[in-house]
Amino acid sequence: MINLENEELLKIIQESIEDKKGFEIEIIEIGKFTTIADFFVIAEGNSQRHLKTLAEEISVRIKKSGIHPISIEGIRDDSGWILIDYGSVVVHLFLEEKRKKVKLEEFWKTEIKKIKK
Numbered sequence: 609m610i611n612l613e614n615e616e617l618l619k620i621i622q623e624s625i626e627d628k629k630g631f632e633i634e635i636i637e638i639g640k641f642t643t644i645a646d647f648f649v650i651a652e653g654n655s656q657r658h659l660k661t662l663a664e665e666i667s668v669r670i671k672k673s674g675i676h677p678i679s680i681e682g683i684r685d686d687s688g689w690i691l692i693d694y695g696s697v698v699v700h701l702f703l704e705e706k707r708k709k710v711k712l713e714e715f716w717k718t719e720i721k722k723i724k725k
Contacts, residue, residue, distance in 0.1 A: 612673050617697050624666040625651045636716050641723050646696040656686050659701045663690045
């Protein structure tokens with residue numbers, strides 16, 4: 609299996625989201641503070657169908673490099689949240705109302721500040 613560097617993986621993910629009109633993209637580096645992943649990529653779509661399109665575009669582009677996700681969650685339901693786990697990079701695709709409710713960025717930014725103190 610080919611191993612993409614995080615920087616290249618993040619670039620493919622961001623370009624995929626932008627090309628399919630995803631928005632409010634945020635990349636949070638969490639690897640210094642947890643073993644869950646090195647980075648979270650968080651973005652929004654405007655419908656469940658749009659989230660699925662974003663997830664499919666990311667998956668197709670990354671598969672061209674020989675990389676397959678460890679798991680994909682939420683693609684078959686209407687939860688308003690799709691998660692794609694590539695190990696070092698985890699992608700969270702949200703509908704706006706779900707993103708506001710979950711507050712993932714707020715949680716991690718708060719935790720990182722606590723750890724840095």
